[in-house]
Amino acid sequence: MTDASADRSADGHSRAKTSLLQLDVRTKKRNAAEARFKAYGVVAIAIGLFFLIALLTAIVSNGTRAFTQTFVTMDVTLDAQKLDPDGTGDPEVISKTTTFGYGGIIDAALEQTLAARGITTEIAVGDLDQMLSSGAAAEIRRAVLDDTSLVGQTVTFEVLASSRVDGYLKGRVTRESLARDRNLSPEHLDVVDALQEAGLVERRFNWAFITGSDASESRPEQAGIGVSMIGSFFMMLVVLVLSLPIGVATSIYLEEFAPQNRITDFIEVNISNLAAVPSIVFGILGLAIFIQVAHLPQSAPLVGGLVLTLMTLPTIIISTRASLKSVPPSIRDAALGVGASKMQSIFHHVLPLAMPGILTGTILGLAQALGETAPLLLIGMVGFIASNYPDGIAEGFLSPNSAMPAQIYEWAKRADPAYYERAWGGIIILLLFLMTMNIIAILLRRRFERRW
């Protein structure tokens, strides 16, 4: 022992005697480095949080306005002279009056309403209806056709205001901005102010935005996301039904049964590569195969679902294989040791343990597919007006439709700022769906998680 210590001091390797109460230079340096690293981490998280909050604030502040809409209440005299001159009461006859024919009735109703409230204006009677949505006439006509007994009566209607009036109430449109607008003049706004004071113009929650269908470019006040929501739903159905069984079966085979050779290596590498392929590539692949070769209908949720299935499969396969891999080999040994066949050991023991991972991967894959826009551009699920609900389940898969993200893209593309607002609103709904799916993923994970 003494020899050893003598040797060390002779070599000059011995440590100087130091006090534990005093930090030496190296320790100080190391501590400083650690403190710096922690600070970087905190800064990184702070930046991330800042952007997240900025994003959420932007979405909420821009998007919530899309959920409200301005309505105008007025008494409409459904003039029997115009609608049913002979007093037949026959729906056939009444339906001969087109939407255009209701223009006069609406003009008269507005004039009456203003007169009744003592509101004076210099606007010509025929121009007053610019305050209303151009869909108002169709709305009234539909009500009349639904109940022909209304003809000849005076009925109170609540019709949509035009998007300019709506924008005025939401602060988007001002008198200055209307100076060169052909659709509405500042004088109209005076009338709107007066009507609002009288309680006849009101902004309130608009279910039609959630349940309704898209509308033409000139009627943003009527547009809703409901129909494209249905389109997304049918697409997700296709994706789930196809990608879950195919993905899980592929993963089980590759992970548990496939021999390790060049072919399986090649397949594995390509699955990983496919996960990184831009989604628009899958779009053009779907266009080439499903539409041009297989002649499936364009713009159909079925085709969209097939394309998104192709896109989701790698994600599902990779996450399923990872969760199969994470099942400890001791469980497989245990099952084989009591004489279970390979398939029994997988289906009775390995798969249940891998289930949380598989489900999480699948739901995250679905969420990714739900938010995907690019491939839908190529198979024609944008660029038209998804105006009708599908008539049935088969129609739901096959009739042209849009999807939520494609609808949002479509709205954001349109010139009217009213549509820009709806795009934000659509994003809120899309995010709610994604959040719901993520929460379901978390709950399922908790529910199925078992320790071993």
Added chain:
Amino acid sequence: MNDMRLIERAVDMNDIKISARNVQVYYGDTHAIKDVDVDIADKTVTAFIGPSGCGKSTFLRTLNRMNDTIASCRVEGKILIDQEDIYDPRVDPVQLRAKVGMVFQKPNPFPKSIYDNVAYGPKIHGLARSKADLDEIVEKALRRGAIWDEVKDRLQSPGTGLSGGQQQRLCIARAVATEPEVLLMDEPCSALDPIATAQVEELIDELRQSYSVVIVTHSMQQAARVSQKTAFFHLGNMVEYDETGKIFTNPEDPRTESYISGRIG
């Protein structure tokens, strides 16, 4: 049919359950087991001892073809159980493993209830005709595993919630539930504390009444305590195989002696 009976009787008389002849095992290019010849008797505990990496676990796993799951593993030579070659192409390893049960180094109960752990084997082999039948099999197996008294009131609670020693006895119960003829144990006590080890060793001694037990162990004291026959493995060779008493007191090979006295290993 009569011939079969004769053979069985002969086996009983010879008391030889497993006989291995000229067994070679390769992992890829590595020659892991070289020229092993061994006769393992029925109703006996046979211990395999030897330093780490000597091939004793590998050899144990060739006895119920668990090595089949390793793609690079290749077995040559003959291993006969009751005079039947278990590497015959007609043999289905699944059927073999029902006959040759295995207990692993780390207790590995299924993440299921205690009852389901034991009932799983009999269920997949169709040993129970009814629920009552199955209950009986489970109880019998748990009694044989010397764990019945501790778990009889909580058969539906998870097997993974038991202590390490209890889990290992549960695994032994699970292995005997399928009515095997041979029980292979791969270092069954290496993850257990001394008290649990003592319980498992006692159990092994009882199991000898009904099965041929083959146990791999790192502990020479354990081999000396539980086994009647001991085989010493070194670098893939079976160096010596004899009565346990003889191996530990009067080994013939100098390598065995070095190992037992702690000079190698």
